[in-house]
Amino acid sequence: MILVVGATGMLGGEVCRQLTVKGETVRALVRPTSEPVKVAALKQLGIEIVAGDLRDPASLAQACRGVSAVITTVSSMPFSYVPGENDIRTTDTDGAAGLIAAARAAGVSHFVYTSFSRNIDDPFPLRDAKRATETILRTSGMRYTILRPSCFMEVWLTPAVGFDAAGAKVTIYGTGEAGISYIAVPDVATFAVRSLETPAAWNVALELGGPSAVSQAEAVRLFERVAGRSFEITHVPMEALAAQYEAATDPMQRSFAGLMRCVANGDPIDMSGTLQAIPARLTGVEEFAERVLGAVPAHV
Numbered sequence: 001m002i003l004v005v006g007a008t009g010m011l012g013g014e015v016c017r018q019l020t021v022k023g024e025t026v027r028a029l030v031r032p033t034s035e036p037v038k039v040a041a042l043k044q045l046g047i048e049i050v051a052g053d054l055r056d057p058a059s060l061a062q063a064c065r066g067v068s069a070v071i072t073t074v075s076s077m078p079f080s081y082v083p084g085e086n087d088i089r090t091t092d093t094d095g096a097a098g099l100i101a102a103a104r105a106a107g108v109s110h111f112v113y114t115s116f117s118r119n120i121d122d123p124f125p126l127r128d129a130k131r132a133t134e135t136i137l138r139t140s141g142m143r144y145t146i147l148r149p150s151c152f153m154e155v156w157l158t159p160a161v162g163f164d165a166a167g168a169k170v171t172i173y174g175t176g177e178a179g180i181s182y183i184a185v186p187d188v189a190t191f192a193v194r195s196l197e198t199p200a201a202w203n204v205a206l207e208l209g210g211p212s213a214v215s216q217a218e219a220v221r222l223f224e225r226v227a228g229r230s231f232e233i234t235h236v237p238m239e240a241l242a243a244q245y246e247a248a249t250d251p252m253q254r255s256f257a258g259l260m261r262c263v264a265n266g267d268p269i270d271m272s273g274t275l276q277a278i279p280a281r282l283t284g285v286e287e288f289a290e291r292v293l294g295a296v297p298a299h300v
């Protein structure tokens with residue numbers, strides 16, 4: 001039995017799908033407030049649903065019972081963040097530590113944790129929470145895999161952050177010249193699932209990126225080529241990003257600002273070693289652009 005925590009999220013949902021395709025028995029922890037349509041989709045896959053919350057330690061003990069591996073993709077910081085509903089300290093710091101403790105107490109043998117790329121290294125609350133959790137997991141005594149993906153294409157090449165390919169309008173953070181190893185969510189899920197059976201992925205942190213580092217400016221050019229038209233580009237200069245980061249007092253806002261600044265500085269990841277250990281076909285930015293724009297009529 002594999003427990004997936006964060007199963008109603010983008011990455012966790014894909015992890016669940018891939019696990020069930022492999023014939024694994026899966027349990028998903030969902031919150032009372034999780035979207036019913038997403039919970040129903042998990043049930044459709046034949047997944048056992050258990051109610052809980054990282055902020056409720058008793059629910060975690062219950063969820064980990066009889067489980068051989070835990071994969072968590074939880075973060076309190078979705079881009080659709082509603083202030084006051086969830087926070088980094090109770091979920092990403094204390095909640096993640098509570099899940100590790102519950103898993104260890106239940107005799108779980110492998111724990112897969114979703115962090116982010118080591119290049120995201122400015123001090124901000126979400127980064128501090130991720131690195132602290134990595135340290136707790138490393139010393140937990142359980143077999144572990146730390147996933148350190150770069151920017152998800154499904155977030156950073158979408159309107160959620162101002163990359164509106166359908167509307168042909170994009171925002172570039174910083175100069176736009178630094179390389180970023182954008183990775184597709186299903187590819188991250190593949191590494192999460194494969195890590196369970198691949199000794200080279202045990203007790204290590206896997207830096208995860210797409211097939212090559214692509215700058216924001218190159219990403220725009222690739223999308224323009226696929227769309228067959230030019231995009232309107234707005235630049236947010238580094239100074240503005242730095243000012244936004246310094247001015248932010250709320251931990252969530254400071255984390256958003258910190259992430260933006262790290263992305264502007266680039267996040268290149270060399271995948272050659274990881275691909276030798278875990279061969280996988282990685283989605284490129286152009287392929288993603290074709291998928292995004294495929295349904296959109298040209299020249300709207």
Ligand SMILES: NC(=O)c1ccc[n+]([C@@H]2O[C@H](COP(=O)([O-])OP(=O)(O)OC[C@H]3O[C@@H](n4cnc5c(N)ncnc54)[C@H](OP(=O)(O)O)[C@@H]3O)[C@@H](O)[C@H]2O)c1
Nearest residue numbers: 006008009010011031034053054073074075078116151152
């Ligand atoms: N976006 C990127 O570019 C990027 C890059 C590298 C790493 N990451 C990391 O990748 C992971 C997955 O991202 P994602 O886009 O799949 O996130 P997501 O779609 O926002 O999903 C977050 C999940 O966490 C759950 N959750 C939130 N608070 C919880 C709590 N207190 N207790 C239990 N579950 C809780 C949510 O449940 P509900 O449905 O109930 O809200 C949801 O299932 C995150 O850890 C993120 O930091 C993201």
